[in-house]
Amino acid sequence: MGKTAAAVNFALTAAEDGNRVLLIDLDPQGASSFYFRVKPSSKLKAKLFLSEQEKLRQNIRASDYANLDILPANLSYRNFDVMFKQMSRSKHQLRKVLKSLKSDYDLLLLDCPPSISLLSENVFNAADLVLVPVIPTTLSERTLGQLWRFFKDNDYDTRKICPFLSMVNYRTRMHKDVSERLHKDYKRVLQGYIPLSAEIEKMGAQRAPIFAYARNHIAAKCYQMMWSELRNRIEAL
Amino acid sequence: MNLTRWYQLDTPLDPDAVQPRCQALQISLSHCADNTCSIELYDSFDWLLWQKNFLLLRLNDQVNLVQVPKTRLVYSEAVNWPKGDIGAADLPAGLGAEIASLIRPRVVFARLRVDWATSTFAVRDDEDKLIGHLLSHHFSCAGNQPDNSPLAPVYGVEPQPLKGYSTPIKRLRKALQPAKGHSGDSVKLVLAPWVERLFASGYRSKPQLQFTAATPVQQVLQRCISANLDCAQANIDGISRDRDPEFLHDYRVALRRTRALLSLLKEVYEPQFSLQVKRQLGELASRTNTLRDLDVWLLDSDSYRAMLPQELQPGFELLARALAKQRQASLRQVQKFLRDPETLQQLESIRRQFTNNDPSLHGRRAELSGTVVAAKAVRKHRGKIARLCAQASPDCADEHIHEIRIECKKLRYLTELFQPIANQDAWQALTGQLKALQDMLGRFNDLAVQQQFLSTTISALAGAKNLDPQASLAAGGLLSLLHQQHLAEKHRVLTALKDFHNQPNDAVVADLFPATATVP
Numbered sequence: 200m201g202k203t204a205a206a207v208n209f210a211l212t213a214a215e216d217g218n219r220v221l222l223i224d225l226d227p228q229g230a231s232s233f234y235f236r237v238k239p240s241s242k243l244k245a246k247l248f249l250s251e252q253e254k255l256r257q258n259i260r261a262s263d264y265a266n267l268d269i270l271p272a273n274l275s276y277r278n279f280d281v282m283f284k285q286m287s288r289s290k291h292q293l294r295k296v297l298k299s300l301k302s303d304y305d306l307l308l309l310d311c312p313p314s315i316s317l318l319s320e321n322v323f324n325a326a327d328l329v330l331v332p333v334i335p336t337t338l339s340e341r342t343l344g345q346l347w348r349f350f351k352d353n354d355y356d357t358r359k360i361c362p363f364l365s366m367v368n369y370r371t372r373m374h375k376d377v378s379e380r381l382h383k384d385y386k387r388v389l390q391g392y393i394p395l396s397a398e399i400e401k402m403g404a405q406r407a408p409i410f411a412y413a414r415n416h417i418a419a420k421c422y423q424m425m426w427s428e429l430r431n432r433i434e435a436l
Numbered sequence: 437m438n439l440t441r442w443y444q445l446d447t448p449l450d451p452d453a454v455q456p457r458c459q460a461l462q463i464s465l466s467h468c469a470d471n472t473c474s475i476e477l478y479d480s481f482d483w484l485l486w487q488k489n490f491l492l493l494r495l496n497d498q499v500n501l502v503q504v505p506k507t508r509l510v511y512s513e514a515v516n517w518p519k520g521d522i523g524a525a526d527l528p529a530g531l532g533a534e535i536a537s538l539i540r541p542r543v544v545f546a547r548l549r550v551d552w553a554t555s556t557f558a559v560r561d562d563e564d565k566l567i568g569h570l571l572s573h574h575f576s577c578a579g580n581q582p583d584n585s586p587l588a589p590v591y592g593v594e595p596q597p598l599k600g601y602s603t604p605i606k607r608l609r610k611a612l613q614p615a616k617g618h619s620g621d622s623v624k625l626v627l628a629p630w631v632e633r634l635f636a637s638g639y640r641s642k643p644q645l646q647f648t649a650a651t652p653v654q655q656v657l658q659r660c661i662s663a664n665l666d667c668a669q670a671n672i673d674g675i676s677r678d679r680d681p682e683f684l685h686d687y688r689v690a691l692r693r694t695r696a697l698l699s700l701l702k703e704v705y706e707p708q709f710s711l712q713v714k715r716q717l718g719e720l721a722s723r724t725n726t727l728r729d730l731d732v733w734l735l736d737s738d739s740y741r742a743m744l745p746q747e748l749q750p751g752f753e754l755l756a757r758a759l760a761k762q763r764q765a766s767l768r769q770v771q772k773f774l775r776d777p778e779t780l781q782q783l784e785s786i787r788r789q790f791t792n793n794d795p796s797l798h799g800r801r802a803e804l805s806g807t808v809v810a811a812k813a814v815r816k817h818r819g820k821i822a823r824l825c826a827q828a829s830p831d832c833a834d835e836h837i838h839e840i841r842i843e844c845k846k847l848r849y850l851t852e853l854f855q856p857i858a859n860q861d862a863w864q865a866l867t868g869q870l871k872a873l874q875d876m877l878g879r880f881n882d883l884a885v886q887q888q889f890l891s892t893t894i895s896a897l898a899g900a901k902n903l904d905p906q907a908s909l910a911a912g913g914l915l916s917l918l919h920q921q922h923l924a925e926k927h928r929v930l931t932a933l934k935d936f937h938n939q940p941n942d943a944v945v946a947d948l949f950p951a952t953a954t955v956p
């Protein structure tokens with residue numbers, strides 16, 4: 200769907216924009232860590248005296264870019280997991296933990312795994328905005344609908360949801376239709392969109408954000424423009 | 437001023453040579469930048485700041501005052517720093533105040549120029565992830581260094597890990613640095629050791645000699661006088677350029693010390709030769725008397741100004757201006773004298789006579805051991821001072837106290853010369869006592885000299901109709917203040933003199949040179 204691609208590129212754009220950014224890789228697959236070549240740190244020396252928060256902090260790694268740090272996958276996930284269990288399945292634990300990072304960073308970006316789990320609910324509580332990439336397909340549209348429902352049913356603030364169009368190919372009729380419908384149904388859909396692009400796909404081979412190798416490509420510009428839009432939303436919070 | 441910690445290497449970092457060690461750690465180095473800058477170190481000609489454990493550094497347009505040995509940045513300011521000598525008055529205000537709190541404000545100038553080259557390497561792990569930088573530092577002494585310069589280049593590496601990568605970067609650093617290599621900042625590893633070496637090998641107002649109790653006294657004296665004459669010569673340039681009153685001061689002390697030692701250690705050199713040398717050196721010194729008096733006046737003039745009431749201030753300024761003018765004239769005379777090839781020739785030929793060490797100039801007592809002569813001379817001379825002290829009374833003439841002061845100075849030169857073979861505790865005790873006494877006598881004498889100086893100057897100026905009545909008024913006011921202080925000081929001086937002569941002379945000398953105590 201493009202969550203990780205977006206997280207990685209937004210993180211770098213925001214950092215280049217002067218924000219101190221921490222990208223937290225919550226996906227056990229570790230895709231965003233992979234793009235920044237940060238190893239999902241092998242053996243974590245268990246320092247018992249450290250608090251969970253301290254352990255997280257110790258695992259933060261600088262990226263190759265100024266202002267941008269990464270909390271790599273696996274590790275963070277494992278720790279979060281342990282933490283949630285300890286906290287008797289609290290849905291607010293993540294928010295508490297992240298609060299401790301508030302003074303070090305201007306922006307925390309969470310790259311989430313798929314599926315709505317206990318972790319996701321922690322994310323919904325912790326996040327100020329929930330960015331949802333939507334591929335203009337009926338299936339993807341339905342997933343957004345489910346998420347919306349879930350927010351309504353569980354009393355989360357639906358204004359947090361920020362859908363945006365991802366992997367858009369305007370040459371197909373369906374993409375065009377879904378996009379139009381989406382903008383009609385949800386008024387908080389971001390105006391910009393991320394095109395379906397071979398340049399974005401190359402991130403896997405390059406192991407780097409798109410800005411590292413195709414800064415001037417239209418796809419890179421799309422991430423930058425969308426970041427400006429997001430920045431306005433964040434400032435309006 | 438970047439005072440980060442780095443690690444010293446024996447040789448410059450060679451990326452090719454360290455390749456295998458990096459590979460073993462699954463690390464790669466790639467060169468990314470080169471930088472150079474130069475540091476200038478400022479101090480007075482006799483390293484006063486260094487002796488107080490301070491370094492005054494300029495890096496580009498930033499001046500930094502750094503305290504050692506625990507490098508501490510005391511003061512830093514971006515300034516438009518003039519080239520060349522910098523008088524106390526020209527220092528930026530904040531820095532000037534800092535320096536004035538450490539040493540008497542005076543001239544500082546560049547004593548050392550250091551070129552600092554830094555190459556930056558990117559350090560990447562096996563995933564080609566940037567994990568930090570490695571800076572390779574290379575410090576060298578700028579300018580033409582003689583082959584035997586004590587300042588060999590210094591190399592080192594500075595690891596700069598990115599967040600979360602301190603462990604692998606530390607491993608890399610350990611692989612590069614030899615076991616037990618030094619680490620620290622640039623001040624600790626380069627600048628302070630270099631200044632220390634320059635200080636140790638360079639100019640000293642008090643030459644430090646090494647010798648043993650058995651060394652013949654002629655050898656001791658010969659080395660001491662040579663060093664003092666070197667010192668006098670070393671100051672001539674500074675006097676001519678009017679860099680700092682201390683040049684003249686040191687020049688005069690070196691000549692005075694030489695003459696005093698020749699008088700006190702009789703017949704170490706042939707008497708006729710000694711006499712001639714003393715006369716010549718006396719001439720070389722006395723030609724600077726007036727300039728020195730005016731220097732002393734200038735150095736004290738701020739405190740004089742502060743002593744006078746408001747009404748007399750305008751007059752004081754006139755007086756100060758007249759004296760400043762006089763100093764210029766006097767300086768020109770001294771400059772002319774010291775630049776005269778004949779003067780330089782004379783000093784040089786005296787110096788050569790001592791360095792050549794012609795045995796026909798040696799006196800009867802040349803071969804005696806240092807201790808024997810030293811003990812005898814100290815006993816005799818200290819005895820003389822004690823007798824003079826005993827004769828001092830509230831109604832004795834100032835000249836009498838003045839004489840004690842001169843003799844104390846000589847005794848100090850004598851004991852300083854023989855410090856290496858003296859009992860150190862006794863030496864410290866005697867030196868401490870002498871120093872305290874000399875300070876007091878010095879103050880007393882300054883007051884007398886300044887009164888004398890003021891009244892003769894005023895009469896001369898008035899005689900030449902060069903003096904504004906207001907200035908005379910200020911001078912008069914100043915004179916009476918000085919006179920009162922003089923009287924008060926005399927009382928304290930007399931008490932101190934009494935303490936001095938109450939100590940048994942033989943015991944003091946026996947403590948100082950225990951080995952000679954049994955020698956009759």
Ligand SMILES: Nc1ncnc2c1ncn2[C@@H]1O[C@H](COP(=O)(O)OP(=O)(O)O)[C@@H](O)[C@H]1O
Nearest residue numbers: 200201202203204366393394395396397399400
């Ligand atoms: N806009 C895009 N155009 C082309 N390929 C994309 C685009 N966004 C993502 N991809 C590719 O699709 C795959 C999944 O994307 P990813 O961002 O990892 O999705 P998610 O994190 O939502 O699972 C990746 O191989 C990525 O390179």
Ligand SMILES: [Mg+2]
Nearest residue numbers: 202203226230
């Ligand atoms: Mg993903």
